[in-house]
């Protein structure tokens with residue numbers, strides 16, 4: 001059984017074809033810079049090395065068409081016939097409060113997705129175009145939508161509401177949604193396997209630390225709070241995003257600087273020019289920040305400290321609301337690869353039973369592993385995330401059900 005995972009971003013389409021008996025990748029790649037002269041197509045299969053070529057694609061529809069033609073190519077393709085693909089799993093960034101789980105695409109589901117356009121205007125129309133293109137190229141093959149927000153839909157109202165006048169929730173659906181749900185879901189399931197317990201008996205804190213980062217509190221396998229909010233801007237300090245700030249700063253900037261009266265310019269400032277990049281003035285990349293800090297760059301050191309301090313604050317707060325946790329999980333680019341980020345984020349948390357083993361933590365590995373001391377009450381784990389596989393599993397599950 002083969003499952004195709006399609007991830008349409010604002011200007012890219014990524015894909016992975018899985019053989020589900022072994023859960024191995026058969027073919028994968030992406031088309032980036034859609035609509036721009038520098039658009040390119042990168043692809044690889046289990047039997048062939050990576051190929052990269054410039055392409056002319058003006059829409060997500062054209063990109064999906066090119067990818068599917070590539071998969072069907074007589075010489076270099078991975079399938080002979082479209083019927084070899086049992087189901088397609090689409091990654092969807094925002095399902096608002098309309099979708100609390102993965103769903104099979106129907107007319108009603110498509111209508112519901114259209115109603116989510118305004119809440120993620122860069123992404124949802126791209127997802128929608130991708131769904132239509134796949135339907136055209138692979139007629140009769142069912143599609144399943146897997147939402148980044150769905151795993152967080154178990155949050156109680158007092159955790160997801162903002163204390164704004166209630167009508168903004170009713171009319172504009174302003175509330176916390178949370179993101180990276182597929183990743184938090186995947187690593188929490190893996191953590192249960194590593195701990196040898198059923199997920200519904202575990203309290204966990206999962207820290208997805210990449211360019212965008214979010215931390216989630218999981219009680220008996222269900223999300224009860226998460227650091228990202230109405231959009232992926234809230235929460236910890238990120239590569240280019242400011243994370244939590246006093247909201248009155250926004251009104252101040254609008255009052256002081258005419259350019260920020262335009263909401264999109266203000267959004268750009270907070271989403272693309274802040275975080276590690278804004279503080280250091282150097283880079284959004286944690287590796288560059290660590291390097292510059294080791295060479296004595298004070299602003300890089302400050303950026304590093306601010307980021308790890310914000311992670312530590314969320315871990316401590318979520319420990320408090322969970323009362324007791326079994327595991328703390330680090331995942332994504334920084335969480336999986338940066339020993340110093342993990343060590344600093346866990347420093348002086350022994351009162352909470354969180355004790356990192358410095359030596360184990362420093363060992364380089366791309367495998368799932370424990371990095372806590374023998375005596376640590378809380379097991380600290382590093383678990384490489386695999387959002388594509390999780391989407392493929394969800395698609396298979398929904399189809400089976």
Ligand code: ADP
Pocket residue numbers: 209210211212239284285286287288290332333334335337338339
């Ligand atoms: P995205 O959110 O774009 O998917 P990733 O999950 O790939 O991002 O994470 C990217 C972040 O991980 C960058 O800040 C990068 O510097 C950081 N990172 C990756 N490898 C390392 C490393 N060895 N040490 C420190 N940071 C790392």
